[in-house]
Amino acid sequence: MKEKFYLTSSIPYVHQLPHLGNSFELIGTDALARYKRLADYDVFFLTGSDENSLNVERKTRELNIDPQTYCDQIVTGMQEIWRALNISYDYFIRTTYERHIRTSQDFFQRAYDNGDIYKDFYKGWYCVSCEAFYIEDELTEDKKCPIHNSEPEWVEEENYFFRLSKYQDKLLQYIEKNPDFIQPQIRRNEMLSFINMGLRDFSISRASTKWGIPTPLDPNQRIYVWFDALVNYLSGIGYIDEKEKFERYWPADVHIIGKDIARFHCIYWPAMLMSVGLPLPKSVFVHGWVHLEGERMSKSRGIYIDPTAAVREYGADPIRYFLLREVPFGSDGDFSWQRFVARYNADLANDLGNLLNRTLSLAKRNFDGKIPKPAEQEGEPDTDLIELALSLPAKVDDCTNRLAFNNALEAIFELVRRGNKYIDETAPWQLAKEDNAERLGTVLYNCLETLRFIALLISPFMPESANEIRRQMGLSDDFSEKENLDSLKTWGGLPSGITLGEPKPIFPRIQVETGEKPAPKKETDADNFITMDDFRKVDLRVAEVLSAEKIKGADKLLRLQVDVGHNEERQIVAGIAEHYEPDDLIGKKIVLVANLQPAKIRGVDSYGMLLAAVSKNDIVVVAPDKDVPLGARVR
RNA sequence: GCCGGUGUAGCUCAGAGGCAAGAGCGCACGGCUCAUACCCGUGUCGUCUAGGGUUCGAGUCCCUACACCGGCACCA
Numbered sequence: 001m002k003e004k005f006y007l008t009s010s011i012p013y014v015h016q017l018p019h020l021g022n023s024f025e026l027i028g029t030d031a032l033a034r035y036k037r038l039a040d041y042d043v044f045f046l047t048g049s050d051e052n053s054l055n056v057e058r059k060t061r062e063l064n065i066d067p068q069t070y071c072d073q074i075v076t077g078m079q080e081i082w083r084a085l086n087i088s089y090d091y092f093i094r095t096t097y098e099r100h101i102r103t104s105q106d107f108f109q110r111a112y113d114n115g116d117i118y119k120d121f122y123k124g125w126y127c128v129s130c131e132a133f134y135i136e137d138e139l140t141e142d143k144k145c146p147i148h149n150s151e152p153e154w155v156e157e158e159n160y161f162f163r164l165s166k167y168q169d170k171l172l173q174y175i176e177k178n179p180d181f182i183q184p185q186i187r188r189n190e191m192l193s194f195i196n197m198g199l200r201d202f203s204i205s206r207a208s209t210k211w212g213i214p215t216p217l218d219p220n221q222r223i224y225v226w227f228d229a230l231v232n233y234l235s236g237i238g239y240i241d242e243k244e245k246f247e248r249y250w251p252a253d254v255h256i257i258g259k260d261i262a263r264f265h266c267i268y269w270p271a272m273l274m275s276v277g278l279p280l281p282k283s284v285f286v287h288g289w290v291h292l293e294g295e296r297m298s299k300s301r302g303i304y305i306d307p308t309a310a311v312r313e314y315g316a317d318p319i320r321y322f323l324l325r326e327v328p329f330g331s332d333g334d335f336s337w338q339r340f341v342a343r344y345n346a347d348l349a350n351d352l353g354n355l356l357n358r359t360l361s362l363a364k365r366n367f368d369g370k371i372p373k374p375a376e377q378e379g380e381p382d383t384d385l386i387e388l389a390l391s392l393p394a395k396v397d398d399c400t401n402r403l404a405f406n407n408a409l410e411a412i413f414e415l416v417r418r419g420n421k422y423i424d425e426t427a428p429w430q431l432a433k434e435d436n437a438e439r440l441g442t443v444l445y446n447c448l449e450t451l452r453f454i455a456l457l458i459s460p461f462m463p464e465s466a467n468e469i470r471r472q473m474g475l476s477d478d479f480s481e482k483e484n485l486d487s488l489k490t491w492g493g494l495p496s497g498i499t500l501g502e503p504k505p506i507f508p509r510i511q512v513e514t515g516e517k518p519a520p521k522k523e524t525d526a527d528n529f530i531t532m533d534d535f536r537k538v539d540l541r542v543a544e545v546l547s548a549e550k551i552k553g554a555d556k557l558l559r560l561q562v563d564v565g566h567n568e569e570r571q572i573v574a575g576i577a578e579h580y581e582p583d584d585l586i587g588k589k590i591v592l593v594a595n596l597q598p599a600k601i602r603g604v605d606s607y608g609m610l611l612a613a614v615s616k617n618d619i620v621v622v623a624p625d626k627d628v629p630l631g632a633r634v635r
Numbered sequence: 636g637c638c639g640g641u642g643u644a645g646c647u648c649a650g651a652g653g654c655a656a657g658a659g660c661g662c663a664c665g666g667c668u669c670a671u672a673c674c675c676g677u678g679u680c681g682u683c684u685a686g687g688g689u690u691c692g693a694g695u696c697c698c699u700a701c702a703c704c705g706g707c708a709c710c711a
Contacts, residue, residue: 189639190706197707259705288705326647332704339647339660346660349671358670365669410649410659417659417674424667424675432669505671 002042006249007033010257010265011048011093011232014074015055018081019304020319020335021290021297027320028287028329028405029256030087034460035400040484044249046236047082048093049075050229052222057211067211071096084311085320086463093236095213095228103235104228105216107276108204112217116163116275122156122203160205160215162227167271168199174270180283182266183403184330187259187286191266199267230269233281252281256403262286285403288332290323305335317462318344318507324405324461341510348465351416352454353507355423356469359447360503362428371448371474372441373496381425385446386491388418389453393488396457405461412457419450448473449494456488465506472501539595540611540634541565542624548582551604558582559604564592565631573599573606579619591622591634 009029012018018026026047033045051071060067075094082089093100111117172195175181175188182188205221206212212222231239233252238245257265265284273280291297297304310319322340325347327333363372377383392415399408422443431440451469459466470476475498487493543562546569551557556575563569572592591611598607611622624632 186640186705193638193707262706328648342646342660345671350673354670354673356670358674360670362669407649413659420670420674421676423669427667427669429667429669503670507671509671509673 002040004044004249004253005033005036005041006044006046006237006252007036007254007256008045008233008236008252009047009089010255010261011050011095011229012078013053013055014049014051014071014078015053015059016299017074017077018307019297019299020307020310020323021292021304023081023085023307024290024323024327024333025256025258025287026082026087026089027085027323028403030085030089031320031324031405031460032254032256032400032403033090034088034463038456038460038484039397040486042248043090044237045089046091046093046233047087047089048091048232048236049078049095050225050232051075051094051096052212052228053225054206054209054211057209068096081307084308084316086316088463091236093232095232097235099238099241100228100232100235101213103240104213104223104231106240107231107234107272108223108227109216110276111162111272112160114275114277116166117160117204118163119158120161122159122161157207159203159207160217160221161201162204162268162272162275164199164201164268164271167274168195170274171195171199171267171270174280175266181280182262183283183285186330187262187266191262194263195267199271202268226264226268227272230264230272234278251279253283254403255281255284257284257286259286259288285330287329288327290327291332291334293336294334314340314344314510315464317465318348321348321409321462325409326406328406329403341512344507345509347413347416348507349505349509351413351420353505355416355419355447356451356472357503357505358423359419359444359451360472360500362423362432363444363448364500364503366428366432366437366440366444369500371494371496371498371500372445374442374445374492375438377442377446378439381422382442382446385418385422385450388415389450390488390491392453392457393485397485400460409458409461412454415450416454419447419454422450423447445494445496449491452494453488456483456485468506472503472506474498474500535635537595538593541592541594542628542630542632542634543570543590543592543594543610544630545585545588545590548585550577550582557601557604558585560585560610562590562592562608562610563630564594564608565629568631570607571605572608572610573601573604574610574612576610576612576619576621580621585621588621589624589628589630591624 007029009025012022029045029047033043036043049071056067056071060070063070071094079092095101095104108117172192175192175195179188182191204224204227205215205218206224207221209222212225213228215221215223233255234246234250237249239250255265255269262284266286270280289296292303292305295303307319318340322343323333323335326335326339326343363369366372377386392411395411396408399405399411426443428440428443428447431443451473452475455466455469455473475494483493541564543564546561546563548558548560551559551573554577556577558574558577558580560572560574561569562572570592593609593611596608598605613620613622
């Protein structure tokens with residue numbers, strides 16, 4: 001029976017759709033999951049959504065929509081993003097699923113039965129954004145949340161508390177005895193010092209909300225969102241309703257999380273598990289942030305990359321490759337479009353793409369479009385290449401198991417470069433001229449076999465490209481089942497005689513004009529901000545329509561004569577003919593952009609434009625609310 | 636303020652005491668022409684942040700300083 005491997009990403013809040021920074025976690029987790037499948041593990045990759053937050057209740061009350069409907073929408077969007085990025089999770093757990101609710105309640109009950117949950121009267125400051133309580137001392141001078149600088153709320157209610165303090169020593173011992181439990185080291189140190197400062201019991205229920213999971217002891221109390229969120233790692237593998245599956249997969253081999261939630265996963269969660277008597281996850285891996293051009297990604301500030309847009313522009317694999325190759329998974333990294341293009345062109349287009357392309361074109365031309373049969377290997381170029389290829393899987397295995405994806409990819413691309421060098425050394429085009437078919441066959445076979453190695457090894461990181469390489473080589477693209485890492489133990493696994501596919505550049509070079517930004521067009525808020533000065537540049541004036549007529553040969557255009565006051569008349573062209581009859585406009589007061597650069601539209605001069613509200617299927621001319629003198633400034 | 640990390644070629648980074656300091660990108664020159672103006676080769680550039688110390692020998696260990704980053708605390 002296969003060895004199991006259970007890995008999880010965190011489950012993002014449903015507050016907003018993930019940006020590319022958030023996606024880093026799923027991309028890394030996915031790479032590990034795919035690698036483990038390739039290594040013939042029985043993998044279970046869990047992700048999901050965290051929905052029981054107080055914020056959901058607030059937000060949906062404001063928007064006047066049903067919380068569940070709201071969550072459904074966000075979750076759908078989230079799953080679309082994961083699909084675009086090719087995230088191969090095995091199950092998506094939502095914390096509003098019944099199985100999760102029951103699991104959380106069961107968990108709560110067990111902890112209670114073990115004496116680790118007690119009721120106490122709670123008075124304190126609560127920050128909704130943090131979902132956390134603060135003691136007086138922790139607030140800022142003017143009584144604001146130290147993180148969000150927002151007004152916390154005074155909450156006074158009876159809550160259930162979890163005896164975290166009881167586990168302080170046990171936790172400390174555990175982390176000390178298991179040096180790899182928290183990775184990387186820096187996070188481990190942080191957690192240790194946090195524990196050493198002393199752990200306090202924490203409140204795990206709320207009385208003030210109707211959204212969320214009722215505690216089993218008192219239905220008026222809802223389980224604190226963090227307490228139930230962590231339980232997803234159990235409910236997602238059937239703790240309550242698929243015992244066998246749960247037994248098989250628990251404990252998790254690794255929880256992959258962001259550094260902002262390290263404390264919950266490295267301290268609270270292990271203590272909770274100790275309380276109910278379940279084994280602890282084997283490790284928690286804390287990854288860093290991906291910044292954008294040096295700035296922290298933030299949707300609210302408009303500094304982010306929309307994963308879907310990025311994928312649409314460049315494909316999922318180049319994005320995945322860049323992040324995994326450029327950013328050590330445990331550290332913070334930076335996404336820069338300039339460096340993205342540099343990496344893409346150098347590694348993917350020039351090295352890998354071109355290696356495939358030139359190999360195929362040589363092979364196709366010379367061997368009737370089929371994979372040639374190799375003869376004896378000859379001399380250094382051959383043995384050198386083969387040795388490197390055969391040594392690669394172990395290196396990749398080591399790096400990937402340590403989640404050092406950047407090093408794994410670096411090693412793989414050494415082979416890519418070696419492949420290109422091999423072609424130059426052996427000069428197959430010369431061999432063709434010399435009619436040395438035997439040697440030529442061997443050389444090209446070696447190139448193709450190298451590509452088979454590469455395709456298999458990059459498949460966890462760039463699944464689509466791996467498939468495409470194999471398709472072009474005439475191999476089945478569905479190889480993960482039949483062909484795994486074992487097929488890289490010896491040279492020559494590639495069968496001869498297969499008809500090669502059509503060579504086509506898999507990574508077309510990205511041409512960047514000087515000064516042009518390669519970033520995909522995005523509609524961020526930041527892009528929409530203009531300064532007051534920007535706005536003042538626009539000269540808006542009230543004008544009156546004197547005459548209007550359709551422009552011949554144009555469905556949408558009207559020619560208008562307008563009176564802009566101060567004895568000035570102008571001709572403008574407006575694209576509203578589909579929604580207004582010319583006669584209806586005459587005498588109407590409108591708002592005119594008076595200093596717009598003149599233009600010739602359908603041969604008609606236009607000296608300004610009128611303002612109109614544009615919706616999906618209507619255009620409505622903007623008019624002053626009351627009568628004003630012509631030429632009045634609008635601002 | 637406390638704890639931790641980082642500081643190596645123009646850029647991104649590898650180098651956990653020992654042959655004359657490396658890779659990729661960039662740049663220059665040369666080669667090739669199968670290929671996505673690509674590939675291959677050669678070369679270019681470093682007071683390894685600064686100062687002190689340990690050692691036969693230090694990017695590599697210790698101390699101090701500076702800069703940047705992170706965690707925690709505190710002040711506002």
